[in-house]
Amino acid sequence: MSIDKETARKVAHLARIEVADDQLDTLAGELSHILGFMEQLNEVDVEGVEPMTSVTPMRLKRREDVVSDGGYPEKILSNAPDAREGFFAVPKVVE
């Protein structure tokens, strides 16, 4: 599967990574090469094989749906690049 420039642009946007227009061709080439390496997987007969979901058979543990932690907004915000009045601050989202 070869990736063209437009697909590279789309993938970069899906990943939310800014890529300059003049870098897209290089990126497309790199991604194509890596995906080419993965093409080997098509040689394997996977008919009737269930995709692996867990490493050892185990049931996810369940717990009571209760608040067990929290109550320290200042700790939650302490590493934020921009926090104001108890909130994370971001650029304007809606006009």
Add this chain to the structure above:
Amino acid sequence: MSDLTKLTIADARDKMRAGDVSSSEITEACIAAVDGGGALNAYSAKTFDLARTQAKAADARIASGDAPDMCGIPLGIKDLFCTKGVASQAASNILDGFKPEYESTITQGLWDRGAVMLGKLNMDEFAMGSSNETSTYGPVVSPWRRDGAETPLTPGGSSGGSASAVAADLCLAATGTDTGGSIRQPAAFTGIVGVKPTYGRCSRWGVIAFASSLDQAGPMTKTVRDAAIMLEAMSGHDPKDSTSADLAVPNFEAALTGDIRGKKIGIPREYRLDGMPDEIDALWQRGTEMMRDAGAEIVDISLPHTKYALPAYYVIAPAEASSNLARYDGVRYGRRAALAKGDGITQMYERTRAQGFGPEVQRRVMIGAYVLSAGFYDAYYNRARKVRALIKKDFEDVFATGVDAILTPATPSPAFGLGEMADQDPVKMYLNDVFTVTVNLAGLPGVSVPAGLDHQGLPLGLQLIGRPWEEADLLNSAYALERAAGFVSKPAKWW
């Protein structure tokens, strides 16, 4: 420099209990070694004040007679572990300035047992790399050099700082993490012991996530005995990690009898690669003979899907990484890119991630986004998960025939020079993981044991792979191999 830094965990424990030496003395010796080891670039943060406080407390605890095995042992901690109030940034620019408000379960367990933290250890960015060259702190340098040469070599990766620090005696032992070989490959490159436990043995809580179904933390130590002691302190059920196994933790050290008579050791024919250096093959054969001489039964085995492990891994790991790394958006922690007037939230996300992630991380996040995207999910991601199931079944079939452990080379080559792979394509670097990655895909325990030197004087390692949850038995086999190999070489000090 004092010899105290060269102590093993076991010897330090015994000497401290006997009153021959204090944790404070060992810690001061390690602090001096860390300060003198700047050329290795192994430490990304130093926590000497904390270390001195912890050492003093450990000395009091040892004097009172209530001291766990790890009490007073000075450790280095891979930068992937969140440590409260101490820089923890996964060697990434995007987490610049991040100081967690919490402590990872594993490190908390080590401190609760009285261990001492010297600082944080350099690594590949987000544990993505095999040479430590993707770190935002710059590459770690191996204490090892080729005979008669000064070329700086990689300690391997991603746990390269841990490997370099342990090999150069800048700590008694270190934590590492292993997603595709990130403990075992650097351990092999630097002549130390590294254990990747069974998936679920060690809590992942507070360990910055790369690929959640593959990540496991483990010890990196000078001996197998030390690995057994430290693994026990790192293991155990954690309600905060939903994939943590609710199983009793055995006394791993007590399992080290060195008696492997009657054990069945499998030699997988698919691990004999075209173009593999003769030295690696010869080492593997010597290791096989050592196990036979120790009384083990050697059997040829087949793991037919081995060839597909790397491509499956490089679908699954980036897919999980693209999901895990979505959280680095410049909002909650780390750095945010400077924005131009009028830039909106999408520009903030995209520019922050473009500036914050290095090239390899960007590549993997984009590959992950692609293989998970509509139209390609089945062709890549689901197919890779099916192949993963077949790889796991390969191992199950072999273990069902009574095989106790599998012996393989740890790496396809000795350590290479920093920068030597720069012109190679990324896939070439991925091949470093060829012998280790199957173990992560199948969730099995694996250990790398130093077993010899190549013709240029560089360490080579052998890997033993065990049955799930049978680390005790695996470590005993590793102990027998370690004793037979008798590896005692240390790098000549140049730093």
